[in-house]
Each structure stands twice: as structure tokens, then as C-alpha cells.
Amino acid sequence: NAGVMQNPRHLVRRRGQEARLRCSPMKGHSHVYWYRQLPEEGLKFMVYLQKENIIDESGMPKERFSAEFPKEGPSILRIQQVVRGDSAAYFCASSPGAVTDYYGYTFGSGTRLTVV
Amino acid sequence: KQEVTQIPAALSVPEGENLVLNCSFTDSAIYNLQWFRQDPGKGLTSLLLIQSSQREQTSGRLNASLDKSSGRSTLYIAASQPGDSATYLCAAGNSNYQLIWGAGTKLIIKP
Numbered sequence: 769n770a771g772v773m774q775n776p777r778h779l780v781r782r783r784g785q786e787a788r789l790r791c792s793p794m795k796g797h798s799h800v801y802w803y804r805q806l807p808e809e810g811l812k813f814m815v816y817l818q819k820e821n822i823i824d825e826s827g828m829p830k831e832r833f834s835a836e837f838p839k840e841g842p843s844i845l846r847i848q849q850v851v852r853g854d855s856a857a858y859f860c861a862s863s864p865g866a867v868t869d870y871y872g873y874t875f876g877s878g879t880r881l882t883v884v
Numbered sequence: 885k886q887e888v889t890q891i892p893a894a895l896s897v898p899e900g901e902n903l904v905l906n907c908s909f910t911d912s913a914i915y916n917l918q919w920f921r922q923d924p925g926k927g928l929t930s931l932l933l934i935q936s937s938q939r940e941q942t943s944g945r946l947n948a949s950l951d952k953s954s955g956r957s958t959l960y961i962a963a964s965q966p967g968d969s970a971t972y973l974c975a976a977g978n979s980n981y982q983l984i985w986g987a988g989t990k991l992i993i994k995p
Contacts, residue, residue: 803983810888810973810985824981859928866981872918873983877927 770795772862773842774876781850781883789845789879793862800843801873802835805857814858817843823866850883857881886911886978890986898994899966905959905989907974912952915977919948919959922971922988931972932959964993 773792781787793800802814813827817837828835832850837843847854857880861873887910897903907917919931932941932948934957940949947960957974971990975983 801981801983803985810987811975811983812985813982816981827982861983872916872930872933872977874930875920875928880925 772797772860772874772876774858774860774879776879777877779879779881781881783851783883784849787847787850787854787881789847789858789860789881790842791845791860791862791876792842793860794874797862797864797874799863799866800837801861801863802843802845803859803861805859805878807856811859814845847881850881852883855881855883886914886976886984888974888976888984888986890972890974890989892989893987894990894992896992896994897964899964901964902960902962903964903991905961905972905974905991907957907959907986909955909957909976909984911976911978912955913978914952915981917948917950917957917977918975918983919946919957920973920975922973924971928973961991966993966995969993 775790798819800817803811804814805811815828815835816824820839832848834846857878859875859878861875889908891906916935918933921929934941934950945962950957969992971988973988975985
């Protein structure tokens, strides 16, 4: 069981470029969550996805950010036309079901995006 | 709106001491509470998960308690070691399946 796999670990983009962050959940997990950690701040919820469905994207900026979790393949967080303020660590978590009394989260190692 | 606060923001203690990290939350309607460890430049390691129906969980030298009525959780670390140095984060699972995070306590264990 390889755990939650995120890649790349580090990503450098120039302002205006696109960033694609990938997350493969743990085997058997069908729920994926993305969180962002800005420098010196706590983590903030971005989006919750199940296979082929966006369940809650209330934490996603309205522009330039999108997420998907296709039937096959990893979940993708896409940031278009990146700006310096997008520099952060992006963490993906997965769980076998939605959070209840009995489920917790397993996180990946994160992707550290630097916009230059 | 759920808010999670961790005190202190930083803590430095000599090796071997027992210590307590504090986490408070404003809305007692949580599904669970998790403690994580974050090492510099690295990912998040789940330490303990306390379900809303539980009062505490233990793993090795770690013990976490949960008091929903007072909106508090504590993480107790026994016989601290230099390898325990990290940032410790608590996160409350709220009714909308989101985790609401504290800003963390940066712990340094001095040899």
C-alpha cells in the first residue's frame, strides 16, 4: 500500500504559466480532498471530490483554479495563469468515505509550488 | 464558524520532559479531531484520531484527549526525545467533512 502519492514534490512556474498537481489516493479510497498551506499559515480546505464528481469546492478561488477526479487516473488540481500569491504547499488527502466518526484522513507529502 | 486555536505557538523543552500541547475549538459539533505532525518541508503524518464519541486515544508515548463540552483537546507527549521536534497540528472534522486546522505548535526538544 503506497499511501497517498502526490507529484511533483516541487514545482516551479513563472507567472502566467499553468500548474498541474497530481494526487493518487490510497488503494480503496474514493474520496479526495485538497488543502492549501500558505507560508506561515494553517491549512485551508479547497475542494472535496469523489470519482467524477465535485462534492464541495467552496474553498477554491473562483478564478484560475479547477480540480477533477476522473474515473481512471489521479486527481488533478489545475492552476491557470499562476501568480506569486499561489506559492504554497498543496496537500491532498484521501479517505474511504466521507468524514464521519469512523474515518480519518491520510495525507500525501504535498506539492510545493513556487511562482517566480 | 468553526475556529481552531493552538497554544502555545512554539515550545522548547529539554529532552526527557513530559509536555502538553493544547488545541481549542469553538464549535462542539465535530465529527472527530485529529493530531498531525509536520516536519519542515515535508508532509503531514497522522498521529491520533479521536472520534466524537471518544474521550481519548493513545499511541506509544502519545496520548490525546477530547472534551467536546469545553471545546478542548490536548496532546500529551511523555519522555520527549529530540526526534519529537516538529510542528504539531490539530484539526477538527466538522459536519461538512472539512478539516478546520489550527496554526500549529512548533516543538523543539533540546538534547
